[in-house]
Amino acid sequence: MTAAPSQNPRPNTARMPVAPxxxxxxxxxxxxxxxxxxxxxQVCGEGREDADGWVVAWGLxxxxxxxxxxxxxxxxxxxxxxxxRVLRHFGRWPGVSAxxxxxxxxxxxxxxxGEAA
Numbered sequence: 074m075t076a077a078p079s080q081n082p083r084p085n086t087a088r089m090p091v092a093p094x095x096x097x098x099x100x101x102x103x104x105x106x107x108x109x110x111x112x113x114x115q116v117c118g119e120g121r122e123d124a125d126g127w128v129v130a131w132g133l134x135x136x137x138x139x140x141x142x143x144x145x146x147x148x149x150x151x152x153x154x155x156x157x158r159v160l161r162h163f164g165r166w167p168g169v170s171a172x173x174x175x176x177x178x179x180x181x182x183x184x185x186x187g188e189a190a
Contacts (some may be wrong), residue, residue: 100182108133110176113142113159117169129163129171132156 113130130149132142140156143149153159156173164171 096184099184103182104179106136107179107182108135108141109156109178111140111156112174112176113163114172114174115163115169116172119170126172130159132159132173 111132111134112128113132114126115129116124116126118124128145130142130144132140134140134156138155140153140159142151142153142159151159151162159173160171162171
């Protein structure tokens, strides 16, 4: 048995659910006030062919410019006047420099965790 072709000139396409206005407003508020995420990276042998780097901490920069940092070890925690100040703490060993690497700004928000992924 074979199905007959559809007589409907328009294909049946699924429509994306539209969030109610209040949910859209909440998501906009979140995007407007979201902190910037950055990583603190240490580099050894910078400028050489065998240079190496690793992430030592993650940070959030809030709307006032303050940076809240936690080391990947889970023990190091600090709040600084700016993200750039973290370089003083992680780049003070001979032959090791530190960099702040910013992640891209978020482009979307959702109230449902599955939709946000």
